[in-house]
Amino acid sequence: MAPAPIEGHSHAWPAIQRDFEEKRRLTWVGPQRPLTAQHSRAHSTVHSYAVVMLVLRGETKVRHAGDLVLRAGDVHLIPPGDAHGREHSDAECMGLGFYPEALSSDAEERASRLGPLLRVRGGCHPVLRPTPVQRRRLLRWMRLMEEEQTRQERGSDEASLSLLRLVLVELERMAFPDVVPESSSMGLSRRALTYIETHCLEPLSLAKVARELGRSAPHVAAVVRQETGRSVGEWILECRMAEARSRLRHTDERVDIVADRVGYADVTHFIRLFRRVHGVTPAAWRRRMEAGVR
Template sequence: MDLLTVEPGCIARYEGAMPSEPRQPSWEPGSSARRDFEQGRMPIWAGRLHVHPRAGRATSVHAYAVVMLVTRGESKMRHAGDLVVRAGDVHLIPPGDAHGAGASNAEGWGVAFHPDVLGEDGGAGSRLGPLLRVRKGCHPVLRPTLPQRRRLARWMRLLAAEVARNEPGHEEAARSLLRLVLIELERMTAAQGGTSEPPSLGLSRKALTYIETHCLEPLSLAQVAKALGRSSAHVAGVVRQETGRTVGEWILECRMSEARRRLRGTDERVDIIAERVGYADVTHFIRQFRRVHGVTPAAWRRKATAGGP
C-alpha cells in the first residue's frame, strides 16, 4: 500500500512498493507534450512538477486548470495576493487566474486539464466546484489531512501513469482518475468559507465566470459589462490587466474549448459544431479555429482521435 508521509523538515515521501510506470510526458516549455496539451489535443497532463520562479514580477494566465500537491520544499507565490505553498499543501489554479512564483524549490505532483474534458454528463460544473470557489474568493491553498494527501497522491500518480500510456481505453481511464482527484478536492473544501479580495480581481473573476456560462450564446463585451453592472471600458480594462487577454479573446477560448470537446467526443459534422458553439457561418468558425490551433477543425479531429494521448 502506498503511503504519503510528511517528515520533519517538510519533506514528503512514499512508503511501500512503487510499480514500474511509463515515462511521463514532459511539462517543460517547448516539449511536444506541453504543446499538444496547450493546443487541446492532449486534454489532460499529469506528472511530477517543479515550480520554477519567473523573473521579476511576471505572472502567468492560462485557460486550463492546474492542481498541484506539493511533496517537497516550498514556494512563494503570487495568486490573489502573496502566499507560501509548503510540502503537504494543495494549490488550486482555476482557468484565467493570474499567478506567479517567486523564490521556490517546491516540487510535487501536478495535474493540468482543460475543463471540456469532463464533458456534459454528470455535471461537469459541479466537479469543478473547488476551483470555481477559488474564483469566487476562497483561498487557493488547501491543507489536507494525511489520509487525504495519501489518496490524492495516489490518484495523481495513477493519472500520470495513465496519461503516459497509449493503450485502448487510456483516455476514459484518465478522465475517471481526474474525477477522483476532483472529488477528493471537493471533500477537502466542503467546509471552507470564502475570503475577501480586491474589488478589481473580483470583477475579473466574475467576468470570466459569466463568459464561461454564456459563451455559446450571442455574447459581447457590452453584454458582459451590463450583466456585471459596470461600463464596457472598465470591464475591458480590468480583464485585460488581470489576465493579459481581452474579453473577446476569453469568449473565443470558451467557444473553442467546447468545439474541441465536440470534435474529440462526437461524430457531429463541423457545420453542426460551428452552430452549437455560437457561429452561424461555418467558414468564419473554421477560420477562427485555424487561427487558434493552426489547423482546420477536421485536421485537428483526425490528429486528436488518431490514438495519441
Template sequence: MAERQRGIRIEDARGKGRPVFVSRWAQHKAHEPAPRAVTHDYAVLGYCTAGTTTIEQRGHFTLQAGEVLLIPAGEPHRHVDVQRPEFWMLGFCPVCLLADEASAELLTPFEHVRSGASAVVKIPEPRRAFLEHLFVELRDESERDGGASPAVERSLLTLIISEVSRAADWQARSGAADGLVTETLRYIERHCLEPLSPRDVAAAMHRSPAHLTTAVRRATGRSVQEWIISGRMSEARRRLLHSDEIVAVIAERVGYADATHFIRLFRRAHGVTPTAWRARYRHGTGGEDPPEA
C-alpha cells in the same frame, strides 16, 4: 489559447487543447522567479508531493508537500521561488464542464477560490497516497491509445476534486466579495456557447464595453472577446475529440451560426482546421507545445 508567458510547464503528452490533461512535474534545477503573472483558459489543480514553491496568487504563500493548489481559469499567478518541488498537475476546460450538466459541480472548489477562499488545501496524511493513486490512474488512462473515455475521465476527475473538497474548509476561509473581472469571467464561462458579444457581457456587468474590456485585459492579458472565443474553442475541441458531429454542427453548438467564420477562428487559434485538428489528436499523439501554468 493562453498567452505564451513564462511559467512552470505542464507536460501534456497528449498534446495541447484536450479537455482534461494530467502529468507529473518536477523541478530539480535552479529556477528564477517568473517575471510576471500568467493566466490561462483552463483551471489547474496542482498536488505537491515534495519540496516547496512560493507562489503569488492574490498574495504570497508557500506550497508544501501534501498540499493542493487551485488556480481558476483567468486567475493571475506566478512562481517566485522553487525548492525542488514535485507536482501532479491536472488541468481541465471549465466551459466543457459547464456544458456537461453532470460535471458542472466540479467547478465548485474553484468558484470558492474566486470568491476569496484560500487557494491552498492541505490533504490529511492518511488520504495522500490515495489522492496520488488517482492521479496515476488518470494519467495512465489518458495515455491509452485514443485517450481515456469521457466517462472514465469524468469519474477520476470527480474523485480527485472530491478528495480536495472534503479536506477544505471553504466556509471558514471565504468571504471576500467577487470583483468585476471575476464576475465577468464567470459570466463568460456560463454563456459563451450562446450568442454573446462583448457588448452583451458589458450590459450584464452594468459597465460600458470599453471600461469592461480595459479592466479584463489589465487583469488577465486578454480582452472580453478573446475570452469568449477561448471558451468556444475549448468546447469545440472537446466535441471534436469525443463526438462524431460534423464541423458545421459543432460550430452552431459553440455559438457560431456561420461555420466558415468558426473554421477561420479555429485555424487562427490552432494553426489548422477543425477537421485537421480532429484527425491529429483523436487517434494520434499530436505535436503541439504543452501548455504552461
C-alpha cells in the same frame, strides 16, 4: 503552469507537454522542481486550463489573490483565467493541469464537477490543507495519471479522465476555509470569466458582459486584459472553441451543426477561427483525434 520536468524524467515529456499546451491532450500531470532565484518569475501567469498543485516537500511563495506561502501537504487550486505566479521556492510539487472540457461534453455537468475550483473563482481561499489520508489518496491518483500519460497504452486517455474525476472528488472532500478579501479589480475579472463561461454559447459581447456586471465596457475590458493578459473577446473565443473541441470529439455532428451549437451561424467564419486557433480545420482536427494522432 506547464512546469519543466525534473532531470531523468521520461524522454516523452516534451511531446506530452507540447500536446497539452496545444490542446490535443486534455490532461497533463507531472513533477515541478524547485525554483531558484535565478529563474524566479517576476510576472503573473494566466492560462486557459485549471491547475491542481500538491506540495510534496519544502516551501514555496505564490502570488494568487494575495501573497501565499505553501508548505508540504498543501494543495493549491488555480481556476482558468486566474492570475498567479511563483517566487523563490525550494518546494517539490506534483502538478495536474486539465481543460474543463475533459470532464464532460455537457456544460452543466462540467460546472458541477468543477465545484472546488469555481468556489476559488468565487472568492474562497485557493489553498487546501488535506488530512494525511486525503493527501495520500490525491498523490496516488496523480501518480497513476502520470503513468497513464507516459505509457500511452490503449485506453490511457479514458483511464486518465477517470482518475481526474477521482482527484476532483477528493478535492470536494477537503474543507474550504473562509472567503478571503480580494481587490475589487480581481473580483471583477473573475466574475467576468465566470459569466463568459456560463453564457459563451449565447450571443455575447464585451458590452453584454459589462452590462451584466454593472460596469462600463472600457473598464471591464481594461481589468480583464490587465489581470489575465487576454481580452474579453479572446476569452469568449476560448470558451467556444473548448465546446467545439468537445463536440468534435464526442459527437458525429457535421461541422456546420457544431458551428451553430457554439454560437457561429456562419460556418465559414467558424472554420476560419478554428483554424487560426488550432492550425487545422475542424474536420482535420476531428480526423486526427479519431486516428489517435497527437
